[in-house]
Amino acid sequence: MSSIQSATLGGAPGVGWPYSTDISQHETVIRLSHERSQGFGLSHRDCPDFSLAPRPEFHAALEQNRFLYQHAAPVMETLYEQIANTHSMVLLTDKEGLILHSLGDSDFLEKASRVALTPGVSWSERSKGTNAIGTALTEEQPVVVHGSDHYLYANQILTCSCTPIFDPHGKVVGALDVTGDERSYHRHTLALVRMSAQMIENQMFANVFSDAVRIHFHSRQEFLGTLVEGIAVFSQDGRFLSANRSAQFQLGQSVNCLQAHTFSSLFGLSMSQLHDRLRGANGQPVMLVLSNGVAVWCQVRLRARSPWIGGGESGLAVTMSEPESGTRWEKPLVRPAQEASAQISAQAATQRRRAAARRGLSSLNYLNTGDPQVAQVVRKLQLVLDRDIPIMILGETGTGKDILAQSIHNDSARAGKPFVSVNCASIPETLIESELFGYEEGAFTGAKRKGSPGKILQANGGTLFLDEIGDMPTQLQARLLRVLQERCVNPLGSGKEYEVDVAIVCATHRDLKGAIARGSFREDLYYRLNGMVVRLPALRDRTDFDIVLRKVLDSLCEDGQRLEFADEVLALFRRYHWPGNFRQLHNVLRTAVALVGCEGVIRTEHLPDDFLDEMAAVAASVRAALDTAPAPQHATQHVLGVNDGAALSAPAASAPQPSAASYGVDAVAVQHESPVAPPQLHSLAASRRMEDVALDTMAGALRQCRGNVSAAAKLLGVSRNTIYRKKELLPQDVWG
Numbered sequence: 001m002s003s004i005q006s007a008t009l010g011g012a013p014g015v016g017w018p019y020s021t022d023i024s025q026h027e028t029v030i031r032l033s034h035e036r037s038q039g040f041g042l043s044h045r046d047c048p049d050f051s052l053a054p055r056p057e058f059h060a061a062l063e064q065n066r067f068l069y070q071h072a073a074p075v076m077e078t079l080y081e082q083i084a085n086t087h088s089m090v091l092l093t094d095k096e097g098l099i100l101h102s103l104g105d106s107d108f109l110e111k112a113s114r115v116a117l118t119p120g121v122s123w124s125e126r127s128k129g130t131n132a133i134g135t136a137l138t139e140e141q142p143v144v145v146h147g148s149d150h151y152l153y154a155n156q157i158l159t160c161s162c163t164p165i166f167d168p169h170g171k172v173v174g175a176l177d178v179t180g181d182e183r184s185y186h187r188h189t190l191a192l193v194r195m196s197a198q199m200i201e202n203q204m205f206a207n208v209f210s211d212a213v214r215i216h217f218h219s220r221q222e223f224l225g226t227l228v229e230g231i232a233v234f235s236q237d238g239r240f241l242s243a244n245r246s247a248q249f250q251l252g253q254s255v256n257c258l259q260a261h262t263f264s265s266l267f268g269l270s271m272s273q274l275h276d277r278l279r280g281a282n283g284q285p286v287m288l289v290l291s292n293g294v295a296v297w298c299q300v301r302l303r304a305r306s307p308w309i310g311g312g313e314s315g316l317a318v319t320m321s322e323p324e325s326g327t328r329w330e331k332p333l334v335r336p337a338q339e340a341s342a343q344i345s346a347q348a349a350t351q352r353r354r355a356a357a358r359r360g361l362s363s364l365n366y367l368n369t370g371d372p373q374v375a376q377v378v379r380k381l382q383l384v385l386d387r388d389i390p391i392m393i394l395g396e397t398g399t400g401k402d403i404l405a406q407s408i409h410n411d412s413a414r415a416g417k418p419f420v421s422v423n424c425a426s427i428p429e430t431l432i433e434s435e436l437f438g439y440e441e442g443a444f445t446g447a448k449r450k451g452s453p454g455k456i457l458q459a460n461g462g463t464l465f466l467d468e469i470g471d472m473p474t475q476l477q478a479r480l481l482r483v484l485q486e487r488c489v490n491p492l493g494s495g496k497e498y499e500v501d502v503a504i505v506c507a508t509h510r511d512l513k514g515a516i517a518r519g520s521f522r523e524d525l526y527y528r529l530n531g532m533v534v535r536l537p538a539l540r541d542r543t544d545f546d547i548v549l550r551k552v553l554d555s556l557c558e559d560g561q562r563l564e565f566a567d568e569v570l571a572l573f574r575r576y577h578w579p580g581n582f583r584q585l586h587n588v589l590r591t592a593v594a595l596v597g598c599e600g601v602i603r604t605e606h607l608p609d610d611f612l613d614e615m616a617a618v619a620a621s622v623r624a625a626l627d628t629a630p631a632p633q634h635a636t637q638h639v640l641g642v643n644d645g646a647a648l649s650a651p652a653a654s655a656p657q658p659s660a661a662s663y664g665v666d667a668v669a670v671q672h673e674s675p676v677a678p679p680q681l682h683s684l685a686a687s688r689r690m691e692d693v694a695l696d697t698m699a700g701a702l703r704q705c706r707g708n709v710s711a712a713a714k715l716l717g718v719s720r721n722t723i724y725r726k727k728e729l730l731p732q733d734v735w736g
Contacts, residue, residue: 029139030130030149036138037129037151048154049127052120053098055600062561065094068165068174069101071203076103079178079196081365083189088180089117095172097124097134117179119562128152132160133177140164140172144190147182157182161190163197168208168242170255176200198227198245205244206301209233212241215267217250217296221285224299238263238271252292266291267298274300364407367400369551370544377404377534384532386413390484392469392529393507395536398581401507402467404536408505409463417462422455425468433476437483438491456489456500464502469529470510470521477522484528504529539578539585540719549573552585553602556593563596566603576615579714695729702734 053061062069072092080090080103089104099119117123125134129151136143142163150156162177176197178189206214213236218229230247234240240261248254251266264270267288269277277286278300285297368378381391381404391408393401402421409419427435438454456464466472472480483489484504488497506529515521542548549565557563565573578584588611595606604612697716702723705711713720723730 026144029135029141029143030145033125033130033135033138034151036125040126040129042129042151044151044153046129046152046154048116048152050116050121052118053122058098058120059561061094061098062100065100065174067204068092068094068167068200071207072165072174072176072200073101075196075200075203076101076176077366079176079192080104081363082192083178083180084365084368086180086186087184088178088189091117091133091175091177091179093123093133093137093175093177095137095174096122097127097137097175098122100174128155131155132162132179133175136162136164136177137172137175142190142194146185159185161193163190163194165197166201166245168201168205168244170242170248195227201244202227202231205231205233205242209241212236213263213271214301215263215298216301217247217288217298219250219294219296221297224285224297230296232258232266234263234271236271240266250294250296251290363411364404367404367407369547371537371542373535373537374542374544377536380532380534381408382411385411388503389531390504390506390529391531392533393505393536394533395507395509396538396581397509398583399536399538400582401536402465403582404534405463405465405467405505405507409465409503412463412503414462414503418459419463419465420455420459421465421467423467425471433479434492436476437479437489452491454489454491456483456502457491457498459502460500462502464504466504466506468508468510469506470508470512470515474520474522477525481522481525481528484525538719539581540576541721545574546570548582549585549589552582553589553593556586556590562600563593564601566601568604569602569607572604572607572615577713577719579710695726698723698726699730699734702730707735 052058069092076090076092083090089102091099092101093099099117099121102117102119122128123131123133125131125138128134130145131150131152132143132145135145142161144159144161146159147156150158158179159182160177160179162175164172165174165176167173176193178193180189213234215232215234216224216229217232218224218226223229228246230244230250232240232243232247232251240258240263243251243255243258248258251258253261258266263274267274267290269288277288285299287295288298289295364378364381368375384391385408391405393404395401405421406419409415422436434452434454436455438452438457466480483500487500489500490497512521512526516523516526539545539548553563553565580587588608591608592602592606596602698712701712701715702709705715709720709723713723716723
């Protein structure tokens, strides 16, 4: 048996990879790389080159590698989820070793910055000596460079696993790397990196040759539809176009050598004979024999510009698109008239999945960015996944309850099935019953001609997300309870019942127990829905605000654009109380990204006017409260903290001067509106205790808002918890 046969017929999941990780080969690669590094004039004691590529040059590199970046970014997110919390980061570079994009653990980012592991820095061997990125690109093969393998002593704190990425024509186009603390090395990291690179290559392959005949093959049928399958691409007349790395390995020839071949010379059949074989296979894989004598199982994937392919020779009507499952083709040849709507649906589903991946809504781990409350939520949810336990998400409006629900679905065994979201507050009360439970033709005036299955049936096999469940009309709660208990749906106007299998996730910002006491929410439904209750913290209460801010900003940037915040904007964002939570933050940053243009730094002038006006109004309210509050007779000064209400004391004689910022209002917002009169504030600071000022200001805000704590907190620019912590010190008449 040939070496190719033994490799492709083996039982290991990683079968078909053309690269060895033999120790002696590794030592040879490192030795040769050290010799090259010395030839470049580098010294072991050199400091890493921290110089960034000029901004125009970096943007030009991003533009040149847009196709690579678009396909790599979602895969990088998935790879990062596998290595999160391991003191590591994921890097994408161009073919020269210039870092284009990075994702990393916050605890490792500081160390990474010390060795210049940031976008815009080159990690070629000529610049950094022996390192995984530069060496993998030079050798055009996967490489692990661990600790002392690095040529520069400064980089020996790292362990790096890198593999080159090949474009659909067999040329190196970039590299994918995982770099971490030298002490956190794991021998499986390189396998994850290689599999991720193969995924990127296969996706690029499918897009470049979307209109060609793609032959997916492997000697083991169970490996069809996996990363190790070979993919060879041919024109409609059988001319060879390209092949992925696994196909080259199985065929025993490089892309350059394969250019001389046709489908017939490689697989022993003409294209018309292939069509005949597929027609009789009824959608099942067919067995063909390669020119080297290896028998392989094959499937064909086509996406034609015209629904008619090969009409002159075989007369077959063929229309294909990406399948819902994403990898395996159930019907190699299908008739366009029968499958047109299915094709559109599959393409739409694929686009939705890719959009979700770009937004990072891929898993619970992605949402875990360092806040202890969120981390606890994620841990609880991971323990109850796929246990048929209803999940209830509590939290203010805009805290990301819908994103969390989508992540629960994506991490569950139902991920390949529908995720159907119903906002019980946005659908008119007269329509919510028909939208949720469906209806038969003629069930009511205005009903669709063929009726509607309803959201619950649409979610069959998948997840039903009931957002704002607290707003569901009382009369429908009994019907929903019956569906949850009996797992059957009876559409309006129908005498039939349909069995359903759905996982239930619901969310609300309302106090459901209070609603039960008022009689507006059924107690039995409440206890049917709250199998696991988790609460998402408000954005202003999260300890990972800076990380969240960066993730939201990066999600809004396109084509690898990297924006930064001016210091005054960061200070403003950190002090602001964000009443609209993530939804408001997203809108503010979306406007800023649109206005910043090519400047690269978001400044105050790039923020929405209404946001700045609100900050100015809060500042004015605080100043008015300071001007009208009576002067107490105390010797010390206390300043109210921005978010936690902590008292910071100092002797009155050396007390710092109060400002709007002392009350959670950023100085930038004050300046935007009008300057604060210093003499008034100075005399006030010298004569009164600031805690009394804070309490008086809170009391005035609560009276103005008729005891509404949320409105008062918004007016003052502090969190609701700040007010609640002072509740015992405030007059009783302020509570409305």
